[in-house]
Structure formats: C-alpha cells, structure tokens
Amino acid sequence: xFTLNQRQHRNIKLLAILTLLLVQACARLPINxxxxxxxxxxxxxxxxxxxDIIVVGEVGEVIQQGYYxxxxxxxxxxxxxxxxxxxxxxxxxTDFGLKIERVLKDDGSIAAGQPVILRxxxxxxxxxxxxxxxxxxxxxxxxxxxxxxxLLSKTPDNSAYGLYYGAWSRLIVDGDVVRVxxxxxxxxxxxxxxxxxxxxxxxNSIEQTVQQTSSGSR
Amino acid sequence: MNTRxxxxxxxxxxxxxxxxxxxxxxxxxxxxxxxxxxNAWQYQGWLWAYSSFYIADYGAGSMWPFMVSAANGYDSxxxxxxxxxxxxxxxxxxxxxxxxVGGAAPFSYINGQYYxxxxxxxxxxxxxxxxxxxxxxxxxxxxxxxxxxxxxxxxLARHEMGHVFGLAHESCSVYTVMKVPNCxxxxxxxxxxxxxxxxxxx
Numbered sequence: 498x499f500t501l502n503q504r505q506h507r508n509i510k511l512l513a514i515l516t517l518l519l520v521q522a523c524a525r526l527p528i529n530x531x532x533x534x535x536x537x538x539x540x541x542x543x544x545x546x547x548x549d550i551i552v553v554g555e556v557g558e559v560i561q562q563g564y565y566x567x568x569x570x571x572x573x574x575x576x577x578x579x580x581x582x583x584x585x586x587x588x589x590x591t592d593f594g595l596k597i598e599r600v601l602k603d604d605g606s607i608a609a610g611q612p613v614i615l616r617x618x619x620x621x622x623x624x625x626x627x628x629x630x631x632x633x634x635x636x637x638x639x640x641x642x643x644x645x646x647x648l649l650s651k652t653p654d655n656s657a658y659g660l661y662y663g664a665w666s667r668l669i670v671d672g673d674v675v676r677v678x679x680x681x682x683x684x685x686x687x688x689x690x691x692x693x694x695x696x697x698x699x700x701n702s703i704e705q706t707v708q709q710t711s712s713g714s715r
Numbered sequence: 716m717n718t719r720x721x722x723x724x725x726x727x728x729x730x731x732x733x734x735x736x737x738x739x740x741x742x743x744x745x746x747x748x749x750x751x752x753x754n755a756w757q758y759q760g761w762l763w764a765y766s767s768f769y770i771a772d773y774g775a776g777s778m779w780p781f782m783v784s785a786a787n788g789y790d791s792x793x794x795x796x797x798x799x800x801x802x803x804x805x806x807x808x809x810x811x812x813x814x815x816v817g818g819a820a821p822f823s824y825i826n827g828q829y830y831x832x833x834x835x836x837x838x839x840x841x842x843x844x845x846x847x848x849x850x851x852x853x854x855x856x857x858x859x860x861x862x863x864x865x866x867x868x869x870x871l872a873r874h875e876m877g878h879v880f881g882l883a884h885e886s887c888s889v890y891t892v893m894k895v896p897n898c899x900x901x902x903x904x905x906x907x908x909x910x911x912x913x914x915x916x917x
Binding site for chain 1: 757758759760773774802804806808809810811812813814815816817818819820821822829831833834835836837838839840841854855856858860862863866871874875878883884895896897
C-alpha cells in the first residue's frame with residue numbers, strides 16, 4: 498500500500514511539473530512590448546516624406562555595434578561604455594552596410610558614391626535571432642542577408658540612416674504583395690483603405706510621389 | 716476505515732489540491748488576475764521585486780518633472796511607495812530615427828547577475844529572464860526619444876512606469892494610462908485599472 502501511495506504521489510508531482518511546463522509555454526503566448534512604437538504612416542506621402550533615401554537592397558555585414566546615450570545638441574552620437582546589457586549601459590545599436598540594388602529616392606549621398614549604413618536599435622545575436630522568429634514581435638531585429646525596400650532617414654550625426662516608422666520603413670517586396678516587416682508580416686495597407694500593393698506598383702507609386710513632392714517643394 | 720480505502724481518498728484530495736494550485740498559478744502568471752469589467756489589465760510578464768521604488772535623473776531632461784509627478788502619483792494613489800526599493804532611471808534626448816518614441820527596459824538580478832527583461836528593438840519580454848515569482852524586476856531604465864514628438868508627459872511617464880511594475884499595453888476601449896498614444900483621449904492621471912493591478916500585487 499505504501500509503495501502504491503508513493504507512486505501515486507510521484508505521478509501527481511509529475512503531472513504538476515508537466516502542467517507548470519505548459520504554463521511556461523502558455524505564458525509565451527501573450528506578447529506584450531514595452532516599446533511605444535511610432536504610429537504607422539497614414540498614406541504614401543507621409544511614408545515617403547520622412548525618408549531621405551529609398552532603396553531596395555540587402556543587409557550586409559555588421560560595421561560596428563555598441564551602446565549609445567542618444568545624440569548631443571550638435572548631433573554627435575554619445576557613446577556609452579558601460580557593461581553590456583546591464584542597467585545604465587545605454588541603448589544597444591548596430592550599424593549594417595547596405596548592398597543597394599535599386600534607388601527610388603536619393604539625397605545625393607548615393608550619387609556621390611557614399612556607403613549607405615543602416616543603424617538599428619539592438620544587437621543581432623543568436624538569442625535575438627531565436628526571439629525574432631516570434632510572429633507577434635512587432636519590430637524584429639535586422640540580420641545580414643535580409644532583403645527589403647528601405648525608407649531611410651538620416652541619423653542626427655549624418656553618419657547612418659534609421660527607420661523612421663520602424664517595421665513600416667523596412668518593407669518586404671519579395672512576394673505578390675508588399676508587406677510590413679513586423680513578425681506577422683501583414684500586407685501593407687494605409688489607414689482607411691483596403692488596397693494592397695504589388696511590389697512593382699508600390700515602387701512606381703513611390704517614384705511618382707517622390708517626383709510630385711520634390712517638384713512641389715521647388 | 717482501513718488504509719486501503721483511506722489512501723485513495725487522500726490521493727484524490729491531494730490531486731484536486733495540486734490541480735487548484737496549478738490553475739491558480741496559471742491564471743496569475745498569464746493574466747495577472749481574472750479580467751473583469753473593473754480589472755481589464757494586461758500582465759506584462761513580470762512583477763516589480765519591491766513594494767517601493769525611487770527615481771533618478773539620468774538625463775531625464777524635459778521628462779523629469781513628469782517623472783516626479785508620476786512617481787508621486789503612484790505613491791499617493793496606489794500601495795506602492797517612494798523612497799527605497801528598486802531604482803527607476805529616465806533618459807530623454809534625441810535618440811534618432813529608431814522607430815520607437817519611448818520604452819522601458821527592466822532588469823532582474825539573479826546570483827549576482829543582471830538580466831534584461833526585454834530584447835531590442837521590439838522590447839518584447841524574455842520570459843526566461845524575468846517573471847512574477849523568482850525573477851522579478853529590481854531596476855529599470857526608461858528612454859524617451861525627442862527625435863519624435865513625445866505624447867503628453869504625464870501620460871507618458873505613468874505609462875512607462877506602469878510597464879516596470881508589470882502592466883502591459885491595454886486596448887483603446889479601456890480608459891487607462893496603459894493604452895497606446897494612437898488611441899487618443901489619453902489620461903494624465905492613474906486610473907482604476909492600473910491602481911487595481913498594483914494594489915493586488917504590491
């Protein structure tokens with residue numbers, strides 16, 4: 498009888514452990530970000546007007562990475578040398594080179610032969626790559642080899658470009674329709690519209706918008 | 716009653732008790748309580764390790780007065796108190812075109828090591844690093860990016876501090892500091908939703 502009792506208790510303990518493991522698995526379901534992300538652009542004009550250059554290209558190798566404390570009044574990057582990933586160490590950033598395939602808008606730097614550098618918040622570690630795979634992550638990290646349509650805004654130190662609208666400034670153009678590069682990869686739709694865009698028509702539309710806005714501002 | 720009959724009864728009681736514990740843990744860990752009309756909060760994935768906190772100006776700039784106001788608000792409206800416990804810092808400046816306006820980065824502290832509760836740039840929880848039982852947040856850094864127009868300061872400071880204490884974003888239909896700026900009609904003072912969550916857990 499004693500042996501049976503022990504076995505039963507062992508089974509109950511095992512059941513409890515298995516259920517707790519299930520809890521851990523379930524606890525991963527609700528993805529809640531602590532980031533206050535920039536609201537998506539309402540239309541094409543809003544999207545393109547914030548970009549200094551618009552290109553289709555592939556993310557190249559990491560050029561530099563570190564931590565920073567924003568930019569000073571003169572626009573200079575404030576480097577942080579604290580212990581990595583510890584409190585007070587600053588915001589992690591990574592600079593990637595971009596291999597450009599097609600230019601839709603240029604602020605003159607591409608024509609001048611300057612390299613285009615993408616500055617992202619975060620570090621492309623293996624752990625982040627694993628976490629990145631979560632379809633509910635609203636703003637995944639960039640990794641070398643990613644190919645996108647990039648709408649890039651110059652950083653205050655003029656040394657790199659960032660993504661003004663986050664995942665909305667880094668679009669997926671490899672399929673039938675243009676998609677936002679969030680974890681869910683939802684098709685791009687502007688506010689109040691159900692219109693989807695093929696990559697070709699979207700890029701044409703960008704070129705037209707850029708042309709109209711630049712001729713309008715002359 | 717002999718032991719043959721008594722033991723299965725005890726086993727059944729133990730099974731039910733264990734099941735109830737597991738269900739309670741599940742509800743607490745995932746939902747932070749059963750949502751009702753009065754309590755619609757969303758649980759972020761961790762809890763603050765203390766029933767108190769203090770703030771420090773790590774270049775909080777224009778957000779510092781709002782941080783002070785938010786800290787006083789949590790102190791006076793909830794069971795959390797100011798003065799000791801874990802440190803919450805704030806940094807406000809031009810952080811460039813990052814895709815985010817603000818964010819909260821809490822840390823747990825286990826066996827002499829800090830662990831980030833979130834990963835950049837999504838600032839999504841790393842569940843192995845922080846939780847509501849043995850890996851609570853002990854310290855947090857808040858960032859406010861003036862490259863973008865910041866939402867109203869009283870709302871913003873209370874929102875980011877809410878994340879630190881374990882509150883997640885809330886739907887637009889609930890009047891709470893935890894809804895996102897897109898929702899509009901943003902409260903500048905703490906509401907019953909977040910007060911209810913904090914008073915339950917601290």
